[in-house]
Each structure stands twice: as structure tokens, then as C-alpha cells.
Amino acid sequence: MLKERxxxxxxxxxxxxxxxxxxxxxxxxxxxxxxxxxxxxNLISGSIPVEAIAVQHDRGNGLGGGFAAYGIYPExxxxxxxxxxxxxxxxxxxxxxxxxxxxxxxxxxxxxxxxTLNIVESPVLWRVFVSVKEDxxxxxxxxEDDYVVAVVMQVNKQIKGAYIFSSGRNMGAFKGVGFPExxxxxYRLDEYKGYIWTAHNRFPTNTPGWWGGAHPFTILDWSIxxxxxxxxxxxxxxxxxxxxxxxxxxxxxxxxAYLLDLFIRKHGLSKKMACRIFAPPFWDEIDxxxxxxxxxYTALRMVYGSGxxxxxxxxxxxxxxxxxxxxxxxxxxxxIVAEKGDEVFMASxxxxxxxxxPNPDKLWAPKAxxxxxxxxxx
Amino acid sequence: xxxxxxxDAKGIYYKDLNQKIRELIRQGYQDFELVNVSGQRYLATGxxxxxxxxxxxxxxxxxxxxxxxxxLRIEGNAQDGLGNTMDDGRVVVTxxxxxxxxxxxxxxxxxxxxxxGYRVGIHMKAYKEKLPVIVIGGKAGxxxxxxxxGGVLIVLxxxxxxxxxxxxxxxxGTGIHGGVIYIRGEVPKYQLASNLLVxxxxxxxxxxxKIQVKNFAEELDADADLLLKEKFIRIRPKSHRPYGNLYxxx
Numbered sequence: 001m002l003k004e005r006x007x008x009x010x011x012x013x014x015x016x017x018x019x020x021x022x023x024x025x026x027x028x029x030x031x032x033x034x035x036x037x038x039x040x041x042n043l044i045s046g047s048i049p050v051e052a053i054a055v056q057h058d059r060g061n062g063l064g065g066g067f068a069a070y071g072i073y074p075e076x077x078x079x080x081x082x083x084x085x086x087x088x089x090x091x092x093x094x095x096x097x098x099x100x101x102x103x104x105x106x107x108x109x110x111x112x113x114x115x116t117l118n119i120v121e122s123p124v125l126w127r128v129f130v131s132v133k134e135d136x137x138x139x140x141x142x143x144e145d146d147y148v149v150a151v152v153m154q155v156n157k158q159i160k161g162a163y164i165f166s167s168g169r170n171m172g173a174f175k176g177v178g179f180p181e182x183x184x185x186x187y188r189l190d191e192y193k194g195y196i197w198t199a200h201n202r203f204p205t206n207t208p209g210w211w212g213g214a215h216p217f218t219i220l221d222w223s224i225x226x227x228x229x230x231x232x233x234x235x236x237x238x239x240x241x242x243x244x245x246x247x248x249x250x251x252x253x254x255x256x257a258y259l260l261d262l263f264i265r266k267h268g269l270s271k272k273m274a275c276r277i278f279a280p281p282f283w284d285e286i287d288x289x290x291x292x293x294x295x296x297y298t299a300l301r302m303v304y305g306s307g308x309x310x311x312x313x314x315x316x317x318x319x320x321x322x323x324x325x326x327x328x329x330x331x332x333x334x335x336i337v338a339e340k341g342d343e344v345f346m347a348s349x350x351x352x353x354x355x356x357x358p359n360p361d362k363l364w365a366p367k368a369x370x371x372x373x374x375x376x377x378x
Numbered sequence: 379x380x381x382x383x384x385x386d387a388k389g390i391y392y393k394d395l396n397q398k399i400r401e402l403i404r405q406g407y408q409d410f411e412l413v414n415v416s417g418q419r420y421l422a423t424g425x426x427x428x429x430x431x432x433x434x435x436x437x438x439x440x441x442x443x444x445x446x447x448x449x450l451r452i453e454g455n456a457q458d459g460l461g462n463t464m465d466d467g468r469v470v471v472t473x474x475x476x477x478x479x480x481x482x483x484x485x486x487x488x489x490x491x492x493x494x495g496y497r498v499g500i501h502m503k504a505y506k507e508k509l510p511v512i513v514i515g516g517k518a519g520x521x522x523x524x525x526x527x528g529g530v531l532i533v534l535x536x537x538x539x540x541x542x543x544x545x546x547x548x549x550x551g552t553g554i555h556g557g558v559i560y561i562r563g564e565v566p567k568y569q570l571a572s573n574l575l576v577x578x579x580x581x582x583x584x585x586x587x588k589i590q591v592k593n594f595a596e597e598l599d600a601d602a603d604l605l606l607k608e609k610f611i612r613i614r615p616k617s618h619r620p621y622g623n624l625y626x627x628x
């Protein structure tokens with residue numbers, strides 16, 4: 001709806017850098033988030049998240065947009081769908097060669113895109129659907145998911161100019177530099193249907209606005225979109241390195257994807273517990289708890305202190321089982337949640353939800369630090 | 379006879395919408411009805427004079443910021459930053475409002491029927507005849523009245539979506555050094571830090587509360603008598619210079 005205001009990166013750079021610093025029009029923004037889940041797994045068209053995030057156009061500045069979608073590859077649902085972005089064909093060949101060493105490839109094709117007015121340059125975007133080789137060349141004792149994580153880390157660390165930016169089953173991330181409505185059009189998201197979608201409009205603050213740095217960040221079928229800044233990035237990153245997760249995408253939010261995988265999939269914590277690590281209760285709140293709860297939260301803070309996310313944030317994260325929204329403990333970023341029938345919506349702004357769900361049954365702003373966890377019904 | 383106009387805001391970019399409103403004001407229009415508003419920012423921001431706005435939909439960030447005089451009735455919700463540094467006029471919201479409502483507000487009145495977000499009324503101030511007032515029909519988040527220097531916050535806690543939540547949150551009145559917060563009912567003890575003076579209201583307080591709650595009730599179709607039946611408490615700062623001794627002890 002706001003198309004006429006959209007400009008390309010070239011135009012954006014011209015707009016910003018053609019003037020002296022003190023003459024520049026000031027961009028006042030924060031990132032924008034949107035998410036939707038259908039609890040009964042009924043499929044939602046990709047045009048819904050695109051429309052809803054477009055309403056929050058002014059929360060970003062054209063330096064990043066992206067989407068995560070669940071349930072989009074039903075015909076390949078048992079295969080890991082690896083989405084790659086590569087500087088050029090050579091980088092893609094190197095990456096594909098490495099992937100072929102570890103996996104059986106069932107389908108290898110370009111990610112369908114279309115030329116649009118505002119996304120003029122893009123890396124080579126490719127997807128391969130793979131399964132773990134019977135006869136593995138390495139990591140024989142790892143389970144399949146850990147094996148996939150190991151290969152993703154190896155590609156992202158070792159293959160120059162190639163990144164796997166999505167590695168889950170029956171899900172995928174689509175992201176790049178541009179406004180999200182343009183990224184959505186570019187990736188032809190209206191042709192996909194999923195039961196969970198998240199969307200992100202980026203206003204990069206501390207890190208570059210590049211294709212790999214756009215949200216969502218993913219590992220296996222975890223995906224995360226984030227509005228804010230993770231000041232604890234250094235601690236989180238070093239902690240993750242001890243657990244063999246390598247941060248390669250130069251953006252703070254990346255740590256959250258790997259922390260989710262570590263806490264929930266590997267350590268077996270619940271989503272609620274993971275959220276309590278990210279945004280733990282204050283010590284004075286713990287002091288007022290019943291003894292058993294007090295002991296649990298004290299232990300959580302002692303054991304997982306390095307997993308605490310410091311700084312302002314509103315995040316939406318998802319896996320194949322559900323969608324979660326969470327704010328930092330003192331609510332330095334906005335988050336609104338709404339319900340309508342089997343669907344739950346989450347967004348930075350009320351109007352974004354109403355653009356695709358004009359009359360929700362219920363709409364509210366969740367309390368700081370208290371996760372809104374929506375699981376699929378069976 | 380005041381000129382009035384209805385504007386369908388659907389799909390109109392916020393800058394274009396606000397430019398249109400200003401152009402119409404130059405043409406002599408005073409009464410505006412904005413329909414299908416979908417988060418457009420800065421509505422009525424910086425307007426000076428007697429204008430009336432009926433806004434249907436969701437009012438975007440910083441609506442009524444720096445405003446001096448206009449009357450806004452928002453039928454729906456307001457997003458963050460409503461009434462930022464507002465100087466005069468009245469804003470009525472039939473739904474809920476977001477974070478930093480009435481930030482640094484210096485005059486006028488804001489009446490919200492439902493719940494409000496975090497950091498409401500922070501940095502509010504008052505001077506001579508200027509006395510900003512915010513009445514909240516629902517409940518408030520953390521940091522209510524933080525660094526408040528003047529003005530009045532009244533929290534009724536009645537029209538809330540969160541029946542089990544406390545009426546206010548953490549860090550209530552942190553750094554407050556002027557103004558007053560009236561709460562209908564009770565605040566959990568642990569939320570009341572040692573910088574706050576918590577007392578029962580007196581007759582003078584009730585005079586002010588009555589006027590404001592009656593305004594609220596008239597604007598938002600509530601029963602003022604019922605709202606006034608419950609006891610109110612008054613929260614004020616203990617000191618006008620809470621940090622006076624922080625670096626250099628007197």
C-alpha cells in the first residue's frame with residue numbers, strides 16, 4: 001500500500017549521502033516485526049505477512065527485510081531444505097561440493113525470484129533438499145540434527161562468499177537487502193502457503209545492512225526475528241563457541257537462533273525456560289517467589305547466565321511446533337499480540353495486525369519478559 | 379459555522395495525510411473525521427488552535443505530540459507516544475494506548491478507557507496554570523510517572539483486559555520529584571519504593587479526582603459515581619530533589 005514511497009538501495013544511498021551530515025533528513029526508526037500462526041495448521045498465504053509488514057514500512061530503512069515460513073515444502077517434508085546465498089557461481093559450486101560430501105541431494109535449484117523495481121542486485125540464491133548420507137564421512141556419532149548443524153557451521157565458516165541461511169525441514173527463510181514488501185515480491189512469497197510466518201523490517205543500527213545480516217536468523221527449523229539490540233552479544237557468542245556454534249553473519253541476533261537450538265533441542269529445556277534465560281525475573285522478584293520456584297530460577301540464572309540477552313528487544317521465534325513472542329524485562333521495544341479463531345498474530349504495531357485481521361477477538365500488549373507461547377494443536 | 383470534512387485515510391501515507399490536514403486547516407476547516415486510520419503517525423502533531431478530530435481506527439506513533447489546543451477523540455486504539463510533550467487540548471481514547479503515553483506532557487488532558495503501556499507520564503511537568511492530567515481507565519505498565527516533575531496521573535484499574543495483574547507495575551514513580559499519582563484501590567507494597575510518600579487522599583484531592591473522573595465518565599460512557607465509590611490513594615515524592623545528595627552531600 002505504501003509502494004510509492006519505496007526506494008532502492010541506490011536511491012537510499014543517494015538520498016542519505018548526497019547531503020552533508022547536518023542537512024540529512026533524519027530517519028527515526030526501529031525494526032518492525034510481524035508473525036502469524038494457525039494453531040490447526042491451516043495454511044496461510046505468503047501475501048498476508050507481506051501485507052502486514054508493509055504497513056510498518058517506516059520502521060525500517062530499506063536495508064533489510066525477510067520472512068520465515070513453515071509448512072511450505074510438503075512434497076519434501078522429510079528433507080532438510082538448505083537455502084544458500086553466494087557471492088557468485090564459484091562460491092555456490094564450492095558450497096554444493098561440500099554439501100554433496102555430507103548429504104544425498106534430492107533436488108538442487110535456484111530459489112525462484114523475480115525481477116522487481118527495487119531489488120536490483122542480489123547474490124546467487126539457491127536451495128538444495130538433502131538427507132543425511134548413510135555412509136557419513138565424519139561426525140558418525142552425531143544425531144541427524146547435530147550433523148546438519150555441523151555442516152552448516154562448516155559451510156558458513158569455511159566457504160568464502162557462501163552462506164546457508166536456512167536449514168530446516170518443511171520450512172524456509174527468505175531475506176535480503178530491501179524493504180520487506182519488496183523482498184516478499186522478489187521471492188514470490190504469494191506463491192507459498194505456510195501455517196506459521198514471521199516477517200522482519202530492518203533498521204540496522206550497529207552492524208552492516210547486507211544480505212546475510214537481514215533477519216530472520218535460522219538454524220535447523222528455528223527462526224528468529226528481532227527488534228532491538230543485543231548488548232550481551234560478546235558473552236553470548238563466546239558461550240556458543242564453546243558449544244560449537246560459530247557466529248558468522250555479523251549481526252547480534254544470530255546468537256538467539258543458536259541459543260534456542262542449544263537450550264531447547266540439545267538441553268531439553270522448554271520454550272518457557274529458554275525465555276526465562278533470555279529475560280530472567282529480577283532478583284527481587286525471585287526473592288518474592290515460593291521456595292521451589294525460587295530455587296529453580298536461581299539455578300537457571302546461575303547455570304545459564306551467559307545466555308541472558310541484555311539490551312532492548314522484542315523477538316518472535318518459531319519452530320515447526322509453534323510461535324513465541326518475547327520482550328526484554330523492562331520493555332524497551334513494542335509488541336502487540338492478537339487472537340482471532342485459530343490464528344494468533346504478533347507485531348510491533350497494532351495497525352499491522354489489523355491490516356490483515358481487522359477485528360481480532362482479543363488484542364493486548366504482553367507484559368515485559370513474559371513470553372507468549374503459541375503451540376500447534378497436535 | 380465551522381467547516382468540517384471526512385477523510386478516508388486508507389492507504390494514505392502519513393506525510394501526505396498530515397500535509398492534507400494542514401492544507402485544509404489553511405482553507406478554514408476546523409472539524410475533521412478521519413476514518414480507516416491504520417497507524418499513520420503524527421496525527422494532529424504540533425497543531426495550535428481549536429480543532430476537532432474524530433479518529434476512527436488505530437492512531438499511530440506520536441499522535442497529538444506537541445499539540446496545543448485541539449480536541450481528539452480516537453475511537454479505537456492509540457499506539458506508542460500519544461500526547462508526547464503535549465501542551466494543551468484534550469485526547470480521548472475509547473480503546474487502549476501504548477508505551478510512553480503523555481511523555482513530558484505539559485498541559486491538557488488525556489483520557490484512556492482501557493489499559494496503557496509502559497513509561498506512561500514519564501517526565502510530566504506543571505507550571506503556573508498549566509496542569510497536565512492523564513486518567514487511565516484500565517491498568518498501567520512499569521515505570522508509571524518515572525521522573526515525574528508535575529501534573530496528575532489517575533489510574534482507575536477498572537476497564538482492564540488483565541483482571542489478575544496489579545494496577546501498576548515495577549519502578550513506579552522512580553525519580554519522581556513533583557506532581558501526584560492517584561490510584562483507585564491499592565498498590566502492592568513491594569511496588570512502593572522508599573522515595574514515595576503514600577497516603578490517603580484528602581478532600582482537596584477528591585475535588586480534583588471528582589472533576590477528572592466525571593470528565594472521564596462523560597467522555598467514555600462510564601458511571602462516575604461507581605468509579606468514585608472506591609477509595610483512592612495518593613502517591614507523591616518525598617523530596618523535590620531526590621538526587622540532591624547523590625554526588626555532593628550537602
